[in-house]
Amino acid sequence: VKRFLDLADFEREEILDLLRLAQSLQDHPQPQALAGKILGLVFLNPSLRTLASMQAGMARLGGNSFVITPGQGTWQLETRLNAIMNGAAAEHIREGIPVLASYCDALGVRAFADGKNLAADLHEPLFSMLETLCDKPLINLESAVNHPLQALADWRTLDELRIGTRAKFVLSWVYHPKPLPLAVPAATVHMAAMRGMEVVVLRPEGYALPSAIMEKAGAAARASGGTLSETADRTNALAGADVVYAKEWGTTTDYGDVEADAKLRAELSDWCVRERWFAQAAPHAKLMHCLPVRRNVAVADEILDGPRAVVKREAFNRLVVQMAVLHRMLA
Numbered sequence: 533v534k535r536f537l538d539l540a541d542f543e544r545e546e547i548l549d550l551l552r553l554a555q556s557l558q559d560h561p562q563p564q565a566l567a568g569k570i571l572g573l574v575f576l577n578p579s580l581r582t583l584a585s586m587q588a589g590m591a592r593l594g595g596n597s598f599v600i601t602p603g604q605g606t607w608q609l610e611t612r613l614n615a616i617m618n619g620a621a622a623e624h625i626r627e628g629i630p631v632l633a634s635y636c637d638a639l640g641v642r643a644f645a646d647g648k649n650l651a652a653d654l655h656e657p658l659f660s661m662l663e664t665l666c667d668k669p670l671i672n673l674e675s676a677v678n679h680p681l682q683a684l685a686d687w688r689t690l691d692e693l694r695i696g697t698r699a700k701f702v703l704s705w706v707y708h709p710k711p712l713p714l715a716v717p718a719a720t721v722h723m724a725a726m727r728g729m730e731v732v733v734l735r736p737e738g739y740a741l742p743s744a745i746m747e748k749a750g751a752a753a754r755a756s757g758g759t760l761s762e763t764a765d766r767t768n769a770l771a772g773a774d775v776v777y778a779k780e781w782g783t784t785t786d787y788g789d790v791e792a793d794a795k796l797r798a799e800l801s802d803w804c805v806r807e808r809w810f811a812q813a814a815p816h817a818k819l820m821h822c823l824p825v826r827r828n829v830a831v832a833d834e835i836l837d838g839p840r841a842v843v844k845r846e847a848f849n850r851l852v853v854q855m856a857v858l859h860r861m862l863a
């Protein structure tokens with residue numbers, strides 16, 4: 533594996549093979565597998581789980597890592613092509629990334645969407661540039677419209693819970709005080725479709741997932757024998773649900789318009805997952821969320837502190853699957 537940028541780059545059997553390796557590394561630790569290897573991590577945006585679990589995973593396999601958070605003890609990095617660099621950034625990624633890649637055996641980068649132009653963000657301009665700049669294995673730690681490590685961890689969590697590949701998986705928009713990127717919803721809907729599930733995207737008007745994201749997930753569903761639909765009808769969507777995956781994202785009708793988004797979401801604070809959401813769901817239906825989550829804004833305490841929530845297991849599984857990805861890349 534030279535690139536881990538998108539689950540869609542892999543065949544289903546390759547994903548299942550990574551998940552088997554993750555289980556094997558958990559059952560039979562290999563503390564020297566990556567001895568002498570170095571992982572570089574560049575975080576252009578904040579993180580808790582990705583930052584800690586990538587470093588921990590590398591250490592558990594006997595390797596080392598370094599972390600760069602541009603502008604915090606290191607030079608601020610410019611990412612725009614053809615920028616006139618007379619602002620705060622002292623260095624461009626066109627120099628910074630190849631230099632960092634020369635110090636390590638694999639490089640992970642987190643770079644969220646610009647959040648201004650939907651068509652541009654859907655084309656992943658920054659990661660396209662990174663691919664040309666990095667001559668070492670490259671890992672997507674969350675990009676404009678993808679979070680493949682989260683999706684892989686969530687696939688493992690579904691398997692662990694013995695949630696069937698044909699089970700009903702509802703990705704539900706939930707409230708947040710400001711618009712968030714499309715990376716997790718896009719990666720999640722694709723993962724569940726690729727797994728073969730009955731996938732329903734539940735969202736209020738103004739928050740439909742972009743057609744490019746739905747078409748990609750739809751193709752994955754057709755290949756796996758799953759289904760994909762989208763609705764604003766919460767009662768119908770949640771009826772018979774085996775999994776509710778809560779996630780916040782910004783409006784797609786006025787993408788990048790913070791004021792328009794604020795007007796839309798002003799009426800939507802009841803999109804906070806509560807126990808009553810599960811009235812018609814499967815009896816043991818689970819609540820998933822990638823974290824971080826705002827309690828009693830996106831998901832209520834009664835859910836996060838109860839038996840439905842599997843959010844901490846999802847976060848733990850980040851460590852396990854990332855070790856498998858690192859092993860495949862570097863062992």
Ligand code: CP
Nearest residue numbers: 579580581582822823
């Ligand atoms: N889910 C996730 O990627 O968490 P962090 O943003 O804390 O890394």
